[in-house]
Amino acid sequence: MARREPLNREKVLDAALALADSEGLDGLTMRKLAKTLGVEAMALYNHVSNKADILDGIAERVMADIPSADPALPWAERVRTLALGMYRAYRVHPVVPLAMVSDQANPASPAALRPVEALAGAFVEAGFDDDGLRWAVGAVNSLVFGSLLLITSGFGTAPPGPEQLEPFAGVDPAELPHFSRLLGALRRLDPEKDFERALDVLIAGLEAAAAGKSPGGSTRR
Structure with missing residues (x-):
């Protein structure tokens, strides 16, 4: 019989991420995780405190x-x-933004916050004051999380399909011509390309704000 390698925190988190990706946040339980790892649930507590820690x-x-x-x-x-x-x-891992926006995960380690630190640093370099820094970072986060919410079916495990447009099959183009046109465009959805286009528009606005060319409040120190 092959000797089982000892359990550690990294292995627990590897299995937890895979389980959450496949079964969602509700499917990630200590019992299911333990079964996946071939151990008793109590053995997990030697490496993680609880589900929030996971x-x-x-x-x-x-x-x-x-x-x-x-x-x-x-x-x-x-x-x-x-x-x-x-x-x-x-x-790739929509359960992570779902856990964060629902306040089930609040990672506060330097490793987790490095991207936000780098993003804030870029805006500080651009000359945004504290209020400008807040809304600039917020604008980027809103675009990222909002785009994911739309294209992952509410941070689900699969992208939306044509069936999601079926409830609108009876819409009369004569009554709602612009909405009908939008429905046709949605059938050609390219999530990442659409995100990049929206991001470019947002950045152009942020550049204008940093240069003092956009209306609405002070952005520079």
Whole structure:
């Protein structure tokens, strides 16, 4: 009989992320996780405190894998690199943004917060004051999380399909011509390309704000 390798925190989190990806947050239970690992549930508590600790751990793991942006790049290009990296990482593991927006995961380690630190640093370099920094970071997060919410069926495990448009099959184009046109466009959805286009528009607005060319409040120190 092959000797089982000893359990550790990394193995527990690996299994937890895989289980959450396949069965969602509700499907990630200590009992199911223990069964996946071939141990008793009590054995998990030698490596994790509870489910909240597990969710923090898998969120930290995904966030720590978001690619860094070259610090030599202009600030706007760094913002684009970081935002696109966040989008791609969270799209692979939609349970992570779901856990964060529902306040079930609050990873606070330096590894987890590195992407946010880099994003904030880019905006500080651009000259945003504290209020501008808050709404600039918030705008990027809103675009990332909002885009994921739409294209992952509410942070689900599968992208939306044509069946999601079926409830609108009876819409009369004569009565709602613009909405009908939008429905046709939605059938040609390209989530990542659409996200990149929206991100470029957002960054253009942030560049204008940093240069003092956009209306609405002070953005510079």
